[in-house]
Amino acid sequence: MVLQTEFAQIKGNDLYIDDVKATDLVKQYGSPLYVMSEGHIRKQFNTLKTKMIDKYENTLPLFASKSFSCKAIYKLAMEYGVGIDCVSAGEISVALKAGFDPKKIYFHGNNKLPSEIQYALENGVENFVIDNFYEIELVEEIASKLNVMVNGLVRITPGVYAGGHDYIRVGAKDTKFGFSSHDNTYLKAIKKVIDAPHINFDGIHCHVGSQIEEIQAYVLAMNKFVDIAYEIYDIFGIVINKLNAGGGFGIQYTASDHPLEFDDVVSTIMDIIYKGFDRRNMKRPMVLVEPGRYCVGNAGITLYTVGSYKYIRDIRDYISVDGGMTDNIRSSLYNAKYDAVIANKAGEKADHLVTVAGKNCESGDILIKDIMLQDPQPGDILAMFSTGAYHYSMSSNYNQLPKPAVVFTYQGHSKEVIRRQTFDDLVAYDVD
Amino acid sequence: MVLQTEFAQIKGNDLYIDDVKATDLVKQYGSPLYVMSEGHIRKQFNTLKTKMIDKYENTLPLFASKSFSCKAIYKLAMEYGVGIDCVSAGEISVALKAGFDPKKIYFHGNNKLPSEIQYALENGVENFVIDNFYEIELVEEIASKLNVMVNGLVRITPGVYAGGHDYIRVGAKDTKFGFSSHDNTYLKAIKKVIDAPHINFDGIHCHVGSQIEEIQAYVLAMNKFVDIAYEIYDIFGIVINKLNAGGGFGIQYTASDHPLEFDDVVSTIMDIIYKGFDRRNMKRPMVLVEPGRYCVGNAGITLYTVGSYKYIRDIRDYISVDGGMTDNIRSSLYNAKYDAVIANKAGEKADHLVTVAGKNCESGDILIKDIMLQDPQPGDILAMFSTGAYHYSMSSNYNQLPKPAVVFTYQGHSKEVIRRQTFDDLVAYDVD
Numbered sequence: 001m002v003l004q005t006e007f008a009q010i011k012g013n014d015l016y017i018d019d020v021k022a023t024d025l026v027k028q029y030g031s032p033l034y035v036m037s038e039g040h041i042r043k044q045f046n047t048l049k050t051k052m053i054d055k056y057e058n059t060l061p062l063f064a065s066k067s068f069s070c071k072a073i074y075k076l077a078m079e080y081g082v083g084i085d086c087v088s089a090g091e092i093s094v095a096l097k098a099g100f101d102p103k104k105i106y107f108h109g110n111n112k113l114p115s116e117i118q119y120a121l122e123n124g125v126e127n128f129v130i131d132n133f134y135e136i137e138l139v140e141e142i143a144s145k146l147n148v149m150v151n152g153l154v155r156i157t158p159g160v161y162a163g164g165h166d167y168i169r170v171g172a173k174d175t176k177f178g179f180s181s182h183d184n185t186y187l188k189a190i191k192k193v194i195d196a197p198h199i200n201f202d203g204i205h206c207h208v209g210s211q212i213e214e215i216q217a218y219v220l221a222m223n224k225f226v227d228i229a230y231e232i233y234d235i236f237g238i239v240i241n242k243l244n245a246g247g248g249f250g251i252q253y254t255a256s257d258h259p260l261e262f263d264d265v266v267s268t269i270m271d272i273i274y275k276g277f278d279r280r281n282m283k284r285p286m287v288l289v290e291p292g293r294y295c296v297g298n299a300g301i302t303l304y305t306v307g308s309y310k311y312i313r314d315i316r317d318y319i320s321v322d323g324g325m326t327d328n329i330r331s332s333l334y335n336a337k338y339d340a341v342i343a344n345k346a347g348e349k350a351d352h353l354v355t356v357a358g359k360n361c362e363s364g365d366i367l368i369k370d371i372m373l374q375d376p377q378p379g380d381i382l383a384m385f386s387t388g389a390y391h392y393s394m395s396s397n398y399n400q401l402p403k404p405a406v407v408f409t410y411q412g413h414s415k416e417v418i419r420r421q422t423f424d425d426l427v428a429y430d431v432d
Numbered sequence: 433m434v435l436q437t438e439f440a441q442i443k444g445n446d447l448y449i450d451d452v453k454a455t456d457l458v459k460q461y462g463s464p465l466y467v468m469s470e471g472h473i474r475k476q477f478n479t480l481k482t483k484m485i486d487k488y489e490n491t492l493p494l495f496a497s498k499s500f501s502c503k504a505i506y507k508l509a510m511e512y513g514v515g516i517d518c519v520s521a522g523e524i525s526v527a528l529k530a531g532f533d534p535k536k537i538y539f540h541g542n543n544k545l546p547s548e549i550q551y552a553l554e555n556g557v558e559n560f561v562i563d564n565f566y567e568i569e570l571v572e573e574i575a576s577k578l579n580v581m582v583n584g585l586v587r588i589t590p591g592v593y594a595g596g597h598d599y600i601r602v603g604a605k606d607t608k609f610g611f612s613s614h615d616n617t618y619l620k621a622i623k624k625v626i627d628a629p630h631i632n633f634d635g636i637h638c639h640v641g642s643q644i645e646e647i648q649a650y651v652l653a654m655n656k657f658v659d660i661a662y663e664i665y666d667i668f669g670i671v672i673n674k675l676n677a678g679g680g681f682g683i684q685y686t687a688s689d690h691p692l693e694f695d696d697v698v699s700t701i702m703d704i705i706y707k708g709f710d711r712r713n714m715k716r717p718m719v720l721v722e723p724g725r726y727c728v729g730n731a732g733i734t735l736y737t738v739g740s741y742k743y744i745r746d747i748r749d750y751i752s753v754d755g756g757m758t759d760n761i762r763s764s765l766y767n768a769k770y771d772a773v774i775a776n777k778a779g780e781k782a783d784h785l786v787t788v789a790g791k792n793c794e795s796g797d798i799l800i801k802d803i804m805l806q807d808p809q810p811g812d813i814l815a816m817f818s819t820g821a822y823h824y825s826m827s828s829n830y831n832q833l834p835k836p837a838v839v840f841t842y843q844g845h846s847k848e849v850i851r852r853q854t855f856d857d858l859v860a861y862d863v864d
Contacts, residue, residue: 332765
């Protein structure tokens with residue numbers, strides 16, 4: 001098992017998460033179960049604090065809500081002084097219900113609805129990452145009506161491609177996000193923001209990609225952004241107040257992933273930005289980043305119960321578990337790879353080559369194709385690692401499968417933070 | 433627009449669904465909105481009735497729940513004497529809450545959980561499509577404990593590949609579904625079912641594929657199944673009671689789809705089965721089929737409001753709508769193609785080439801790549817066709833977007849059958 005960490009440990013023949021035996025969690029909360037190591041999440045948030053907030057003045061890492069949004073995670077983020085980015089009024093509403101400071105919320109999205117803009121502004125969210133011209137008009141109109149000021153960060157697509165999968169590139173030219181950098185579109189956008197009476201032009205945002213393993217992608221993008229900051233100064237006479245370098249901080253899904261260290265990325269970013277701004281005697285900007293997956297991805301372990309098996313001679317051995325694409329769409333959507341272990345046989349040799357199928361009635365519902373496991377038998381508990389980001393948040397009720405509970409573990413204890421759905425929940429919205 | 437039907441009509445400059453103006457539906461129920469033409473669904477269910485139930489004795493088409501599961505659709509299916517297949521206890525629970533006769537429910541799935549088997553049996557569901565050896569043991573054990581009999585249809589993978597996308601083949605050898613036909617595994621399974629005291633060996637099931645456009649796939653599979661029926665008779669002395677030919681009945685998503693007629697498929701199936709059974713003087717079996725997409729796919733039209741737009745010079749013109757992969761995962765999951773129209777400009781010329789992006793914060797969230805539309809402007813209503821199957825049922829709350837309402841239209845009227853989620857619903861399962 002490559003993903004043994006200080007929070008997920010094998011002791012004897014069993015997997016423990018924050019010193020809680022995995023099989024005990026299933027006994028207590030049922031199966032399948034999303035387990036999130038609160039120990040691991042705290043460690044990650046603490047890294048954001050010590051390696052960015054405490055180390056460099058005027059910085060703010062924003063937890064990317066879309067990776068895992070619920071009240072419990074927002075409460076944890078607050079403890080470490082971390083901000084959040086939200087991509088919808090729904091995410092904002094959940095954060096506010098958790099007591100999150102609206103001033104530390106950055107509102108993202110390629111199509112913010114008028115109702116969402118109004119909701120955000122009425123609830124004190126003032127930082128907008130502005131994505132397109134139509135949004136500038138909408139925000140100005142609604143902010144004017146409400147007589148509030150918005151801080152607008154202009155999202156620029158730097159034309160840098162990074163990240164493994166075609167779906168998770170973002171900085172490229174052909175994208176639905178942001179203002180293009182290749183034909184001065186972004187300068188027209190900045191001018192329009194500067195001219196909007198109820199939007200304070202606050203700086204620029206870029207997002208280089210997801211799960212980035214090459215520091216060079218950040219170097220290229222940040223150098224380009226320093227050039228853009230110069231350009232903005234030269235054209236408009238404005239030193240930008242904030243520079244948001246976006247997300248892309250990777251995690252390890254399998255042994256073949258080699259994510260960058262948060263510390264290294266931040267050091268690289270800060271170094272380029274500070275040197276660039278110092279060179280022209282421009283006041284150093286506030287710097288923001290947006291890690292999501294990095295904070296919660298490796299904290300998550302999904303526990304499944306092994307059910308049926310199927311040995312197709314000369315072809316493949318299948319085992320099926322009690323979840324599937326409903327709780328993990330990434331396997332089928334992105335062909336994502338995962339590591340796993342039989343939690344109650346974790347000390348044994350992984351010498352059985354199997355394919356792990358979900359229970360959804362869909363051929364594509366395969367969670368892991370070809371993995372070596374400890375002799376999997378019905379009733380065994382399969383622990384699938386690195387399922388903390390984009391799993392619960394993307395979950396569905398396909399096949400009318402109730403969504404699993406989410407449990408936090410910490411220092412030998414566990415608590416349910418999201419309860420399991422019941423059959424009654426499946427008809428809660430049906431109108432008779 | 434290729435998908436104009438008797439239920440979706442353009443009158444003047446507007447799209448009407450069952451004589452209800454699309455834009456009026458958005459005004460009344462909000463946006464985005466899943467609209468289902470009850471007229472179209474009734475037409476399809478009526479085809480199942482007249483072209484199968486009424487035409488051939490001892491037949492039963494089963495609506496495949498997974499395509500669209502809610503109380504309203506089960507109530508409609510009942511009116512036409514149609515049965516259903518369910519792939520989980522959750523689907524069964526919803527059907528039973530709608531008042532569905534458990535005797536007309538067929539329970540599918542590659543990993544039926546012990547709790548699901550118990551739930552089904554306790555609630556009078558007696559028809560199981562048995563998928564694997566472990567299931568035979570489980571069903572026998574639980575049925576024995578409850579002292580009930582199960583009718584077991586043995587699911588055989590015929591080794592026939594059909595359907596366009598790699599994800600939607602099913603009959604192939606390398607599949608998580610059913611018993612393999614290439615090494616007599618299925619004969620061992622049938623023997624085991626025959627020997628199980630609480631399972632009545634009731635017949636066989638195959639599923640050739642999805643969205644099948646070649647009648648030859650059914651011909652090959654049915655001929656193979658007749659051979660298997662002979663083999664079962666020769667080996668075990670049993671004439672099978674039921675033959676379930678599965679699903680695969682296609683619909684038209686775009687002009688390039690050429691689905692088979694239900695009538696033609698059923699005639700072909702019945703002809704091969706009856707001739708084959710008559711030839712050996714075997715009593716003709718009850719014949720079942722499992723259309724899902726066919727019943728509801730083309731009934732569904734998703735109405736979106738157009739929001740932001742982005743014209744990237746020399747690259748691509750994007751428009752964004754207020755939904756996305758949360759309400760339609762098929763575009764990103766299966767690269768599925770759709771046809772669409774601007775509902776309030778439906779009479780105008782479609783002369784604008786655009787790409788329709790969703791509002792989810794995900795690069796892959798593109799609903800339609802390159803489509804000709806009537807000059808789309810913010811506030812216009814985009815009607816996307818053929819979204820009745822595998823849309824609501826696969827929907828998620830990613831990005832904390834509330835799920836849209838589902839509205840049925842019929843003969844000039846509309847009614848909400850599933851209400852829209854609210855922000856409060858997004859934290860309904862959070863534990864404080």
